[in-house]
Amino acid sequence: MITSVTLRAAATATAPALVLRPWCADDVVALVEASPDPGLRSEDDGLRWVRAQERGWAAGVRFGFAVLEPGPGPSSPARLVGNVVLKEVAPGKAAAEVGYWTAAEARGRGVAPRALEALTTWSLDAFRADGLERLELLHQVDNPASCRVAAKCGYAYDRTLACAPPAFPLDGHLHVRRAAS
Template identity: 65%
Template sequence: MLHVAATPSAPALILRPWCMEDVPALVEACRDAALRHWTGSAVENDADAVRWVRAQERGWAAGDRFGWAVLEVQPESAHGQLVGNVVLKGVAPGKASAEVGYWTAAHARGRGVAPRALEALTGWAIDTLGADRLKRLELLHQVDNQASCRVAQKSRYVFETVLPAAPPSFPLDGHLHTRRRIA
């Protein structure tokens, strides 16, 4: 579990591996048209959400994908509300880079959730995997996703290049931002 301190304008965040308790909140978050557009989410119902959470659990068990539920913690509550997702994916032995991804639930956008959660994930990845193998993290998004570009900048991921479109999965050009481990 990772903890992100509250700021004067935002409550504390907790990042933890996804679990079956998250299924209802995941289904609700994935009803958002913008989230579906940018992520290509295939979570339509509880059964889809269960499959999605199980895939996250398999990634943790295999050590190649680390998905974290992002919860916002209110002082008056012992439990957090799901506000997003961050993931480290493409982790493999001998591979010096991996990709990060994220999304924010509609009700939590504009409150700094994604950059704060991404910063926590980045620190964890570098501290946990960096010493032995992970040297570079990559963040990719479509060129027209200005919100993701702002998240990358706020999280100190440096713009590196424009990637050509690769339809059908990536119909438009994309931006590649990177963050490197400082030796």
């Protein structure tokens, strides 16, 4: 059973390296400030969400990572710039789903593709022996940025899925990345 792991995504010419680590209670304030989720608007909401991430790790079915970049100075704390998650993992199940978001002030710096690539590589390596063969990325059709992230990370467009209100009010795209043979 995996209890914790830290992943790294390399720096680029225009952006610092990223560290991906499991969410913890110390992240709540930054989470509430950065999250695009309207359901995360208070510290109580944020703490409930973080605790759910911790339960997912403990159960071995959901692996959420806070995506951090170094602060501007050598003694500055790291800044929360996003989230990536591997979900619906189960022994013997061939597919799992990935998801992500990037804080508004960090968009356009390659945070999502670098973090997703780190998560993808780790996921396919860590769970291959359990039967994981492919990762699925889903997003609404009105999100072309997610199509670009998927393409950058080798997730091929598979098909358009019909909407399923209220949870999914618009049609969605399914992108798939398969483990290398």
